[in-house]
């Protein structure tokens with residue numbers, strides 16, 4: 299196992315009715331900017347519940363953060379913070395709203411052009427406003443991590459940053475808030491969490507027994523409960539378990555002390571920026587080809603994954619790996635998520651566009667061994683046409 303530091307200061311308040319805890323989690327004299335997305339926070343009643351819990355505190359609202367939040371929209375929130383003397387931010391929504399709030403929190407105190415936050419991968423962030431979140435969509439883990447992904451429309455660029463300054467102070471996770479999710483978002487959440495785990499698990503062995511077993515348990519839970527969330531949408535326990543799995547998938551725990559990949563995500567981000575395909579769907583397109591093309595470097599972990607997660611042991615090394623990749627693809631498709639570029643109306647010409655964007659964004663040496671160059675990325679996408 300590699301040496302590591304593990305730091306995660308986010309307070310989690312989990313369970314039905316926990317929004318009422320905001321009264322204890324937010325300072326009594328806070329001037330709060332509530333950030334939310336399109337209409338769901340209002341139409342589901344969650345925004346009202348949040349405002350009730352905040353009681354007499356000064357509250358200003360900022361709605362309209364898009365899925366795949368944009369720099370252009372988020373900078374409007376930064377202006378409001380300055381005008382209205384806000385001192386605490388509260389994100390109410392899914393990963394996009396929480397990621398957007400992280401950027402706003404850092405940008406509001408940033409000296410210089412805030413886009414540099416993304417260009418520097420967050421290394422230039424030295425402080426950020428405090429914020430909390432009320433999660434309404436289990437998927438990204440943003441509620442308990444230090445990462446954020448922001449899109450700048452004018453450049454068709456979707457870039458991420460990380461900083462210890464943007465961990466939420468707290469996140470409220472009430473699984474009953476996820477009952478209103480459309481099937482498409484439930485499926486997206488399950489597949490996104492699944493691939494967060496594979497990015498940290500399907501690399502090469504470093505004798506990290508706990509991280510491996512933890513990752514395998516989380517994957518098996520998704521395989522078992524993901525389809526149930528679609529077939530039994532009113533089951534609270536299914537929702538609760540999925541919510542906690544998605545958080546644990548990317549709160550840093552399973553990724554400490556092990557190599558990490560993230561090539562699937564980096565290529566997926568380009569597909570979203572260019573073609574506006576949902577984040578989870580882009581990575582479901584990329585992952586099967588990624589595993590196929592990198593089967594040598596990942597062989598030991600792919601065999602472990604095949605055996606421990608899918609129970610596949612028979613056949614040659616290649617047979618076993620083929621079967622594990624086929625099971626992975628079939629699982630995504632069971633969740634209603636198509637896994638080929640052509641399923642989304644794209645063809646070989648779009649691969650050229652993705653290549654140009656990867657090159658423009660310096661994504662030319664990806665993966666745990668930095669060996670995913672442009673030629674490999676092209677091969678991976680061609681495998682998933």
Ligand code: NZQ
Pocket residue numbers: 334335336337338339342363364365366367391392393394395397434435436437438439440443445446447475476477478479480483486487490548563577
């Ligand atoms: O905009 P509204 O009307 O609120 O509707 C949202 C949105 O359209 C809707 N929704 C959310 N909660 C709902 C609900 N609808 C009904 N009932 C509810 N309870 O769902 C739609 C999608 O929301 P979004 O926040 O975009 O989804 P998700 O949580 O999947 O977040 C995706 C974003 O997170 C980034 C992605 O790149 C993408 O931009 N990621 C962030 C990561 C991180 N911070 O660590 C890691 C991930 O890999 C990912 O890259």
Ligand code: ZN
Pocket residue numbers: 438490491494563577581
């Ligand atoms: Zn993701």
